[in-house]
Amino acid sequence: MFEAKIDASVLRECIESITAVVDEGKLRVAEDGLKLRAVDPANVAMVSFELQRDAFDDFRFEQGSGAEAASESTAATTEVGIDFNKLRDILGIGGREEVDLKLDEQVQKLFTRMGSLAYTISLLDPASLRKEPKVPELEFPxxxxxxxxxxxxxxxxxxxxxxxxxxxxxxxxxxxxxxxxxxxxxxxxxxxxxxxxxxxxxxxxxxxxxxxxxxxxxxxxxxxxxxxxxxxxxxxxxxxxxxxxxxxxxxxxxxxxx
Amino acid sequence: MFEAKIDASVLRECIESITAVVDEGKLRVAEDGLKLRAVDPANVAMVSFELQRDAFDDFRFEQGSGAEAASESTAATTEVGIDFNKLRDILGIGGREEVDLKLDEQVQKLFTRMGSLAYTISLLDPASLRKEPKVPELEFPxxxxxxxxxxxxxxxxxxxxxxxxxxxxxxxxxxxxxxxxxxxxxxxxxxxxxxxxxxxxxxxxxxxxxxxxxxxxxxxxxxxxxxxxxxxxxxxxxxxxxxxxxxxxxxxxxxxxx
Amino acid sequence: MFEAKIDASVLRECIESITAVVDEGKLRVAEDGLKLRAVDPANVAMVSFELQRDAFDDFRFEQGSGAEAASESTAATTEVGIDFNKLRDILGIGGREEVDLKLDEQVQKLFTRMGSLAYTISLLDPASLRKEPKVPELEFPxxxxxxxxxxxxxxxxxxxxxxxxxxxxxxxxxxxxxxxxxxxxxxxxxxxxxxxxxxxxxxxxxxxxxxxxxxxxxxxxxxxxxxxxxxxxxxxxxxxxxxxxxxxxxxxxxxxxx
The missing domain is CATH 3.70.10.10 (Proliferating Cell Nuclear Antigen)
Structure with a gap:
């Protein structure tokens, strides 16, 4: 279960930082916020993204579909495949409102709501997405x-x-x-x-x-x-x-x- | 005889409401103002348009080319075929001035003047235009x-x-x-x-x-x-x-x- | 030797007046300023351009590569082939700063500098450019x-x-x-x-x-x-x-x- 509320322009800024490199990817939702790591189709560029839960005006997360999964939620993560271009396009409409997010894993959908406008996006099958890349060990002088x-x-x-x-x-x-x-x-x-x-x-x-x-x-x-x-x-x-x-x-x- | 004067931006707003559906059509000029009804080429959409004579700063209309026609001018109407896209394009130039309109049925032209800029548009042959549609009888609950x-x-x-x-x-x-x-x-x-x-x-x-x-x-x-x-x-x-x-x-x- | 300093937007305005007619041409640099005369590829249009040295914040010119040439610099001119489109594009970036120009005839390059941004453009071989046209004798009533x-x-x-x-x-x-x-x-x-x-x-x-x-x-x-x-x-x-x-x-x- 994931439900959150965030300024639409802040979320858009985040999504645009992702779409600069990839169109789609696996977003990992956890108790401490959102994370993503993805490579571009040519394997030349990688984006690592992290958004803390306190960037949200409201943030609720519980793992799994049942009560037993929720009990071990500390290290728990839910992985969802997102078409970031679509999400960005919709966030661009309607200005600086707040957006409500709600993830429904049962039906594999992300529900977003900005004022009276509701936008439902089907999640992408994580198996159809490129594997999350390993970050190479690098030292930058x-x-x-x-x-x-x-x-x-x-x-x-x-x-x-x-x-x-x-x-x-x-x-x-x-x-x-x-x-x-x-x-x-x-x-x-x-x-x-x-x-x-x-x-x-x-x-x-x-x-x-x-x-x-x-x-x-x-x-x-x-x-x-x-x-x-x-x-x-x-x-x-x-x-x-x-x-x-x-x-x-x-x-x-x-x-x-x- | 039709001669009128109107704010160019008001006329443009009117023309744009027409070009949203059709490029050309038969404009009916009468003593009480302008009217148009036209369907799009695919017969899917229709626009009905009316502009009262008091939207104009000056409005003069007399029907027919001779004196006898003018005597029965109460119910009289003149029908002119107009390329609305062309008219709109020209009205967009030069900003918020007043435009003078003058119809010359003898030479089948509409003369427009915005300040020092005169624009003459040939009328379209009404016979070449789609027939004015009937408005279906509809009841909207x-x-x-x-x-x-x-x-x-x-x-x-x-x-x-x-x-x-x-x-x-x-x-x-x-x-x-x-x-x-x-x-x-x-x-x-x-x-x-x-x-x-x-x-x-x-x-x-x-x-x-x-x-x-x-x-x-x-x-x-x-x-x-x-x-x-x-x-x-x-x-x-x-x-x-x-x-x-x-x-x-x-x-x-x-x-x-x- | 030519070195000068000029407001970037002023130089851009000048270059744009040239690129309206030609993409490239021979710019003549002399002690009293810059001059250019060029025809378009179809031989239909010509541009004549002159910029006085006092349009520059700083302007230094000496003809030739050696000391002896410099001694007869009064009527002297240096001719350089310039791709004006490239120069214009670069001047458009970075706003209203001052630009430093420096001509190096030895290496056939024009060095430009706007703040920390240096742009070096190779000069075009004057032999590859259309001949400077004669201005026809015309009298305009x-x-x-x-x-x-x-x-x-x-x-x-x-x-x-x-x-x-x-x-x-x-x-x-x-x-x-x-x-x-x-x-x-x-x-x-x-x-x-x-x-x-x-x-x-x-x-x-x-x-x-x-x-x-x-x-x-x-x-x-x-x-x-x-x-x-x-x-x-x-x-x-x-x-x-x-x-x-x-x-x-x-x-x-x-x-x-x-």
């Missing part, structure tokens, strides 16, 4: 904390230039660099222009399509943390729901061809 | 008066879900319901959430494409009246031109297949 | 000075009607006229509705596509001067960069077929 808008603006400009983007650190400077056939774009920010920077010398190359998609999912966050290595995956961390939710994107690097 | 924006918002959400929409009344509740393959949307409004409701138990199914087109034509009206029956046509009534014009849409029901 | 927005609005309306537009003067009235198959649009402005008018009786026909493209390039200017003749080219003059730049469009007339 460098962290960069940057204003989201600065990052996004550079990504928008980059899309006009090329297909791949270099993210790197050179001493006390963080840079983003895109090369096209005829032209080249480079953002360079010194330590004092950033919120945080671990000095170092390293860079990696990423597919710009993926970074651009991710940059849409982070639009509500004020700052993002870029975790970087040398020819290494990128992990972008940011908060949603006024700090009561966390999102991480993981993106595989591209091998630079000379 | 139920009337629902609803805020236009609430109705339109629900239609926009519905378009993301399915192709058909149910409009119905269940006791003291009015509802709109769309079912997709996987999900379902339902707006339920109790009597006190509406401006008016005739209680009852009935519903009909309609093609969402048509309802969505109509919902664009009513965007300037504050409220609309939905006239409903059981597996019956829908009639939507609303006012234009600050109450000096009336529009009715009639839409054939779809047969529900189980 | 009539000048009309009109508010840009009035002109642009009429062009937008005209595009809904037809493919060609007549610009003409009839006594003390300036007019723009487009005829479609079924309808006709005409703007008529008397001398007192214009900023200036040379009375006369003449008109010419132009391709609306070209005039519409040009009308986009003049959107920042308050007024434009139309130079007209009888079945003659059109020259449109206007200012950019707060009067510190000048743009002229020249457009060949269409021959009227009866």
């Amino acid at each position: 460098v962290q960069v904390v940057i204003e989201t808008e600065e990052f996004r603006r550079t990504i928008r400009a980059s899309e006009k230039i090329g297909d791949h983007i270099v993210l790197g650190v050179d001493g006390e400077e963080f840079y983003m660099e895109v090369e096209g056939e005829m032209d080249k774009l480079r953002l360079g920010l010194r330590k004092e222009q950033l919120i945080h920077l671990t000095p170092g010398t390293l860079h990696s190359l990423y597919s710009l399509d993926y970074v651009a998609a991710m940059s849409k999912g982070m639009s509500h966050a004020e700052n993002i943390t870029l975790n970087l290595g040398k020819d290494y995956p990128l992990r972008v961390d940011f908060e949603v729901a006024d700090g009561k939710g966390k999102v991480s994107y993981l993106l595989a690097p591209r091998i630079e061809s000379e | 139920v009337q629902v008066v609803i805020e236009t924006e609430e109705f339109r918002r629900t239609i926009r959400a519905s378009e993301k879900i399915g192709d058909h929409i149910v409009l119905g009344v269940d006791g003291e509740e009015f509802y709109m319901e769309v079912e997709g393959e996987m999900d379902k949307l339902r707006l339920g409004l109790r009597k006190e959430q509406l401006i008016h409701l005739t209680p009852g138990t009935l519903h009909s199914l309609y093609s969402l494409d048509y309802v969505a087109a109509m919902s664009k034509g009513m965007s300037h009206a504050e409220n609309i009246t939905l006239n409903l029956g059981k597996d019956y046509p829908l009639r939507v009534d609303f006012e234009v031109a600050d109450g000096k014009g009336k529009v009715s849409y009639l839409l054939a029901p779809r047969i529900e297949s189980e | 009539v000048q009309v000075v009109i508010e840009t927005e009035e002109f642009r609005r009429t062009i937008r309306a005209s595009e809904k009607i037809g493919d060609h537009i007549v610009l003409g003067v009839d006594g003390e009235e300036f007019y723009m006229e487009v005829e479609g198959e079924m309808d006709k649009l005409r703007l008529g402005l008397r001398k007192e509705q214009l900023i200036h008018l040379t009375p006369g009786t003449l008109h010419s026909l132009y391709s609306l596509d070209y005039v519409a493209a040009m009308s986009k390039g003049m959107s920042h200017a308050e007024n434009i001067t139309l130079n007209l003749g009888k079945d003659y080219p059109l020259r449109v003059d206007f200012e950019v960069a707060d009067g510190k730049g000048k743009v002229s469009y020249l457009l060949a007339p269409r021959i009227e077929s009866e």
Whole structure:
């Protein structure tokens, strides 16, 4: 049994951070909130999402269909397959109201209600969804904390230039660099222009399509943390729901061809 | 002879209520104002339109080309074929000015003038247009008066879900319901959430494409009246031109297949 | 050696006045500012562009790569091939900052910098570009000075009607006229509705596509001067960069077929 109440725009912000990487996935509902981990169809990008129960105005969860299951509910989790695009589209209608959520596992439906508007979505069969990925063990030598808008603006400009983007650190400077056939774009920010920077010398190359998609999912966050290595995956961390939710994107690097 | 002067944005609102259903039609000009009745090419939807002469800042009409025709002008009407899409496009340019209309039946043209901009449109040959439809005799057991924006918002959400929409009344509740393959949307409004409701138990199914087109034509009206029956046509009534014009849409029901 | 600093939005306005006619061209840099003259691929339209050095916040120019060339810099000019569309796209990102320009002829690149964002564009080989056109010797019997927005609005309306537009003067009235198959649009402005008018009786026909493209390039200017003749080219003059730049469009007339 899962029933909850949350600001519709907060939920939408959360769902948009997920749809930046995947259309659908297995949402895990537990007593302490919601969690999701999913990879994109090409296996290049991963999203990890967590939303604490106190992001909700009301949150009730009991596991299983019977009383005996509920008694062991501490570590219990319910897994539901959700089409996030559909949920997002509906949350966009009708503005800033509160939304009621109610999960019915018997009929495999998620009931949502915004004021007088009720929207029922069939759950996806978890067996039909990609397996929840393991998060690889990674160590990132460098962290960069940057204003989201600065990052996004550079990504928008980059899309006009090329297909791949270099993210790197050179001493006390963080840079983003895109090369096209005829032209080249480079953002360079010194330590004092950033919120945080671990000095170092390293860079990696990423597919710009993926970074651009991710940059849409982070639009509500004020700052993002870029975790970087040398020819290494990128992990972008940011908060949603006024700090009561966390999102991480993981993106595989591209091998630079000379 | 027909010459008139009207606020361009008022005329545009009127024309848009017509183009929501038909591109062209026979406008009947008479001493008491303008009238139109037309069906869409598929014969599924009808629009009835009336604009009183006092919606105009100036309105002069005399029938026929000679003096003798004018003497019997009381019941007289002139019928002109108009391409409403073209007229609407031009009225959208140049903002909120006044527009002068002048009909020249000799050369079969409608002259419009907005400030320094003159736009001349050739009349369509009435013989080339679909016959003006008869309004079927209908009795609607139920009337629902609803805020236009609430109705339109629900239609926009519905378009993301399915192709058909149910409009119905269940006791003291009015509802709109769309079912997709996987999900379902339902707006339920109790009597006190509406401006008016005739209680009852009935519903009909309609093609969402048509309802969505109509919902664009009513965007300037504050409220609309939905006239409903059981597996019956829908009639939507609303006012234009600050109450000096009336529009009715009639839409054939779809047969529900189980 | 060319290095300069200019408001990014001013530079963008200038570049947009060029891209209304051509995508690329040879920009001539000299001690007194920038100049360009280019024809469109179909040889129908020409743009002449001039930007004074005092439109820049900083402007430094020395000709040639060595000291001896610099000594004769008075009449000296450097010609660089630029892809104006690319430059415009980048200037659109990041808002109203200042942009630093630096030309490196050795490596044939133009370096631009807006805050922390550096954009390097390869120069086009001037040999690959169309030759700079000669400006034909023309005498225009009539000048009309009109508010840009009035002109642009009429062009937008005209595009809904037809493919060609007549610009003409009839006594003390300036007019723009487009005829479609079924309808006709005409703007008529008397001398007192214009900023200036040379009375006369003449008109010419132009391709609306070209005039519409040009009308986009003049959107920042308050007024434009139309130079007209009888079945003659059109020259449109206007200012950019707060009067510190000048743009002229020249457009060949269409021959009227009866």
